[in-house]
Amino acid sequence: MAGDRDAFAPLYARFKGMIHTLAYHMLGNRADADEATQEIFLAAWRALPSFRFDARLGTWLYRLGVNVCLDRLRQEGRRRALRNGHGADLMRAARVALGARVEAEGPGADVRAALARLDPAFRACIILRDLEGLSYQEIAEALELPVGTVRSRIARGREHLRAALRDWEGAVS
Amino acid sequence: MRTALGLAHRWVSRRLSAYLDGELAGRAAQWMARHVARCAACAEALEGLRRAQAALRAAPRSAPPAEAWDRLRERMAAPARADGLPAPRRRLLRHRWVPAAAGLLMALGAAIYLAYDPGQPAPQGDAAAVAALTAADLVQQESVPLSPSLELLLVASHNGGANPREDRR
Numbered sequence: 001m002a003g004d005r006d007a008f009a010p011l012y013a014r015f016k017g018m019i020h021t022l023a024y025h026m027l028g029n030r031a032d033a034d035e036a037t038q039e040i041f042l043a044a045w046r047a048l049p050s051f052r053f054d055a056r057l058g059t060w061l062y063r064l065g066v067n068v069c070l071d072r073l074r075q076e077g078r079r080r081a082l083r084n085g086h087g088a089d090l091m092r093a094a095r096v097a098l099g100a101r102v103e104a105e106g107p108g109a110d111v112r113a114a115l116a117r118l119d120p121a122f123r124a125c126i127i128l129r130d131l132e133g134l135s136y137q138e139i140a141e142a143l144e145l146p147v148g149t150v151r152s153r154i155a156r157g158r159e160h161l162r163a164a165l166r167d168w169e170g171a172v173s
Numbered sequence: 174m175r176t177a178l179g180l181a182h183r184w185v186s187r188r189l190s191a192y193l194d195g196e197l198a199g200r201a202a203q204w205m206a207r208h209v210a211r212c213a214a215c216a217e218a219l220e221g222l223r224r225a226q227a228a229l230r231a232a233p234r235s236a237p238p239a240e241a242w243d244r245l246r247e248r249m250a251a252p253a254r255a256d257g258l259p260a261p262r263r264r265l266l267r268h269r270w271v272p273a274a275a276g277l278l279m280a281l282g283a284a285i286y287l288a289y290d291p292g293q294p295a296p297q298g299d300a301a302a303v304a305a306l307t308a309a310d311l312v313q314q315e316s317v318p319l320s321p322s323l324e325l326l327l328v329a330s331h332n333g334g335a336n337p338r339e340d341r342r
Contacts, residue, residue: 005246005249005250008249009242012242012245016236016237016241016242017234017235017236020235020236020237021234021235021236024235025232030235033235033237034237034238034241037237037241038237038241038244038245038248041245042245042248042249045249112232115229126229129194130226130229130230131229131230131232135196136191136194136196151190151191151196154190154191154194155187155188155189155190155191158190158222158225158226159190159222161225161229162218162221162222162224162225165221165224165225165228166221
C-alpha cells in the first residue's frame with residue numbers, strides 16, 4: 001500500500017548512507033553501489049514480515065547488505081569466468097574484476113584499491129569495523145559468525161591492508 | 174627463555190588488531206601494552222595497523238542519488254498485489270510451501286488421471302514428465318509478498334534498532 005511505502009521512507013532516509021557506503025566499498029564503484037542499495041532496500045521491504053524484533057534493525061540491514069553484495073560479486077565472478085572459458089576460482093575472478101574497476105578518484109583511492117583486493121568475506125568484516133564502526137560482537141551478529149572468526153578475519157584483512165599500504169607508501173616516497 | 178619470548182611475540186602479534194580496537198580487556202590488554210612498549214617489531218606492526226585503519230576511516234562516505242528513492246518506491250509498488258486479499262488467504266500465503274504443495278498435489282493427481290488406462294501399460298514418458306515439470310515450476314514460484322507492519326518496525330527502529338555507528342557518536 002502507498003501508506004506503507006511512505007512509512008518506509010524514514011527508514012530509508014536513516015539507513016541509506018550506511019548501506020550505500022557498505023555497498024560502495026564492497027563492490028568498488030558507484031554504479032554498482034547504487035543498484036545494490038536498491039536491491040538491499042527492496043529485499044528489506046520484502047523481508048520485513050520475517051524481521052525478528054530481537055535483532056537490531058541496523059544489524060539486520062547490514063546482514064542483508066553484505067549478502068546482496070556477496071551475491072553480486074559471485075555472479076560477476078561467474079560471468080567473468082564463463083567469458084574467459086574457465087570456472088576454477090569464481091571468487092578470485094570476482095576480486096580481479098573488482099580490483100580492475102576501483103575508481104581512482106579523490107583521497108583514499110589507494111586504501112580502496114587495497115581493500116578491493118581483499119577476499120570479500122574479509123572485506124565485509126573490515127568495512128563493518130572501520131567504516132561503519134561496529135563492535136566485533138555486532139559484526140558477529142550481522143554476519144552470523146562466531147566472534148573469534150570475526151576477530152581473525154579483521155586481523156588477517158588488516159595485515160593485508162598494512163602490507164599493501166606499506167608498499168604503496170614505499171613506492172610514492 | 175628464547176622460546177618463551179618467541180611464544181609471547183606470536184601471541185601478541187596475533188592479537189595486535191584486536192588490541193588496536195580495544196577488544197582486549199584486563200590483564201591481556203595490560204600484558205599487550207607492556208610487550209609493545211618493549212618490542213620494536215610489534216610496536217612497528219601496531220603503528221602500521223593504526224595507519225591502515227586511519228586511512229580507511231578517512232575514505233569518503235557515499236550516498237545514493239537523490240532520485241533513488243522514487244525509483245525504489247516504484248519497485249516496491251510492483252509486487253504488492255496481494256495486499257487486498259482477505260486475511261485467511263494472506264495467512265496461508267505467508268507459508269510459501271502451501272501453494273506449492275497444493276499445486277504439486279493437483280499436478281500429480283491430474284497426471285495420474287490422464288495417464289491411467291487399465292487396458293494399457295503405464296506410460297513412462299510425457300504425462301509423468303509434465304507433472305514433474307509443473308511441480309518444479311510451482312515449487313520455484315515465490316508467493317506474493319505481503320504488506321509489512323511498518324509501524325511496529327519503525328517503533329523498533331527508534332527504540333532498539335538504531336544505527337550502531339550513529340549511536341556511538
